Amino acid sequence: MHIDAYQLHRHGWNRKLLNTYWFLVMLQLPFEFLYSLTAQRDVSSILGHLCNSVLILILLEITNKCYTKLLDYQIISGGAILSFTIIYFNYEVKMAVLYLLLPIFVSIFYHQLSKIVYSVALTLLSLSILFAVRLSILSGYTFADLLTILPVLSIFSIIISGIMKRGVEILDNLQATTELKQELLIKNIIMDKLSKTDALTDLYNHITFHEYLDELITQNASGHFCFHIALLDIDNFKKVNDTYGHRAGDAVLKNVSSTLKNRVGPNDFVARYGGEEFAIIFTEKNTDEVFDLLERIRWHISQVKHEELNENSVTISIGLCEYMPGTSKELLFAGADQSLYIAKKTGKNKTVIHTAPLKEAN
Structure with a gap:
């Protein structure tokens, strides 16, 4: 089956993003152990969080091999679920909510506005669920805090969209410049050939x-x-x-x-x-x-x-x-x-x- 260069490039990025998810989980683990020592937190909750994160990544790996039609959206969804899990098990850490930005960051790599919108929607859904079942109850977040987070996410999403559009413009300009250079090169080759050959016989002149x-x-x-x-x-x-x-x-x-x-x-x-x-x-x-x-x-x-x-x-x-x-x-x-x-x-x-x-x- 023929796979064009774009598909190969996209699959390569999906593989790198999956590797990043694995690295993120492994990097999060020692910090949680250190936090448990200072906050007298139950180690079993850390192991539960680790098991959930690993299970999410295993499911992503399976879909990566078996179902690739919507793999881009699966990668973004996996990032949203992974960030949801990290915040859910670290609700008492105020900065943990920053993980909500993970799926938005991931969507940048695809240079498609639809995927940025999809990641923002997942982020808002995750934030609403977390606020309802965890943050407002156990971590002391108020509705005012939620209202503060929402415009920050909106502004951040707008900036990301602008960066993506600018990147697409640069790529389009680069492609146009490359095509122009190729056209000039072809014209120069043709002109060089015409200057050296006889038009009727195609022999040297x-x-x-x-x-x-x-x-x-x-x-x-x-x-x-x-x-x-x-x-x-x-x-x-x-x-x-x-x-x-x-x-x-x-x-x-x-x-x-x-x-x-x-x-x-x-x-x-x-x-x-x-x-x-x-x-x-x-x-x-x-x-x-x-x-x-x-x-x-x-x-x-x-x-x-x-x-x-x-x-x-x-x-x-x-x-x-x-x-x-x-x-x-x-x-x-x-x-x-x-x-x-x-x-x-x-x-x-x-x-x-x-x-x-x-x-x-x-």
Whole structure:
């Protein structure tokens, strides 16, 4: 059975309140023994009070395990009965009536006005019964004393209600602030993603590609490692747009992008470089491995039939260049772009590796 976080939190507080009741009874016991020594009180009455209090707590423990539907009200009622018992057996102690505040204090933890009203009603009922059967007869309380206690309880209850309402307001404000922060965080994540990715293909964009490449070159300066850059261009893409329309061209771009993203390695970086051109950075692979992977990608793209092109396929041309330590980013791109140019001019639908030495232009 699913129990939400609120229910778990509420059950946790009920358990703590029950533990507090046990502590209260145990704490009351030595004080009553000390009082019996000074007031020459019968110890048997103390034991009777203890037995009654323990019995009340045992009943609360049983209901806590067997009947949890109205457990909050049972906890408050248990506190009222417990305070009634303590006052009943300690009627001669003037300050004992302060225990009447126990159920009201307990009701604060639930942050519900209905439970505060319930605790106040129980307190007034307990006070009326105690006054009728015990306090007015054995302890010398008068009706005037009762009238004095009632406004004190009323004022105290109003203060408690105000504290509870203020607590609820603080919680509501905190929740609103938290939700606002979450919304801002989500918006920032979305904006960050939008600033780094191409809206049509969901690949990284031109700017993000160059940022990543700059970082790789910087890291390579401190510890050499192998990486390659490949430029890929869809062959005759203008003809696709002219023949089938730009919507069909967009669908082709999406399909090609999906193939690139799904077929490169987890440490490779794919971006839409511009128009129908894509760029990939391959890391942790030698030239033969990168070439074989690009050839598989090129072949797969050539075999895909596009519904938007009346079941025709498209091909890509690829230029590949390996980064050499100390080479500038511009020269690296020039090598890949030159290889792509050769692939285009020598029949398209092929991968060309740049093999000539990379040299800075004079």
